[in-house]
Amino acid sequence: MSNFSRTKYTARAQRNNRIATAAFYTLGVLVMLLIFWLLFTILSKGLPALRPDFLIKQPEEIDAGGGIGPVLFNSFYILFISLLISIPIGLGAGIYMAEYAPDNKFTGALRICVESLSSVPSIVFGLLGLAIFAEYFDVGLTILGGGVSLALLNLPMLARVTEESIRAVPGDIREAGYALGMTKFHVIRKVVLPVAMPAIVTGICLVAGRAFGESAVIILTAGLSTSGEMWDFNLFSPGETLAVHLWYVQSEAIVEDARQIADKSAAVLVFVVLLINAAFRFPLWLGNRRRGH
Incomplete structure (x- = not known):
């Protein structure tokens, strides 16, 4: 040339x-x-019309001035149950697929199945939860059914994010750990996971935000009502959440201030999702700051 x-x-x-x-x-x-x-x-x-009492008052079916107290509590309660189940299992599955599973046709097919489950519409998991809890175990629409169904919804995505995050860790870092005499388990726990943790936390934030704002699964497994108590820890109580309440108020409620309740509920929902992301990322930011990154 x-x-x-x-x-x-x-x-x-x-x-x-x-x-x-x-x-x-x-x-x-x-x-x-x-x-x-x-x-x-x-x-x-x-937000401008939001008052503290709105967050703790009972919802109203006919009279104006209702709040979102029980449904907001149910949202956090069901989110906690779903994360309590999905995080250990999802992280464990991702670590196994990335570090221990042999590279053969079976694991390849398993990855395809997990990826396919990640794209399945949430209503399918809602129907699965309905069949398991409402029909097979005959416990009805409950907080427990909603939490477990949300965990099943989030497991495939969390497992895939964990696997890809661990695979993205450079091999030289692993070799350095083995050169120091560390076992495979200690290399994963002390070397690989800390490096992959920011990406894993991003995946947890995604599934937590999805779980908090999910409505189709909750409608089919936890119902459209609450027990009427603000702090109801009974796992077999009905578990309407904030996202479901927002849909109900916007579409079917007959109270005269339904639009105002919907606007305030939507603002609370978005604000809480942002707060969840900040809460998960703050420890990482603090750790990087202490290390001087």
Whole structure:
């Protein structure tokens, strides 16, 4: 290739690089603007009218001025149950698939099945929970059924995120641990998991936010009502959550301030999802700050 052709090729490559960089920056800015616009629209409608008593009052079926106390508690309670089940099993499955499972046709098929389950609509898991708890065990629509069904919904995604996060850890880091005389278990616990933890926490944030805002599974497994008590820890009580209450108020409620309740409930729902993400990421940020990263 002559010097002229090489110079022309370099100039064209640099021009294409600048165009691609500008296009990706523009796309990123547009996506961020869309996200901030959605957040501003939802929060600006609900937060200004939000009062502390709204978060602890009972919902009203006929009279105006109801709150979201029991449904907000049920949301956190069911989220806790689902994470309590899905995080240990999902992380364990991801670690096994990444570090211990042999590379053969069976594990390949298993990965395909897990990926397929990650894309299954949530209502399918709701029907599964309904068949297990309401029909087979005959316990009805309960908080326990909602929590376990949400855990089943989140398990495939959490397992795949964990596996991919661990596989992304450079092999040199593992070899350094083995060179120091560490066992495979200690290399995973002391070396691999700390490096992969930011990506794993991102996956946990995704499944936690999805679980907190899920409605189809809850309608089929936990119901459209509460026990009427603010702090009801009974696992066999009905478990309407904030997302389900928001859908009900917006579509079927007959109270005169249904629109205001829906706006405030939507603002609380979005704010709590943001708070969940911050709560999971704060320990990582604090640890990086202490290490001087």
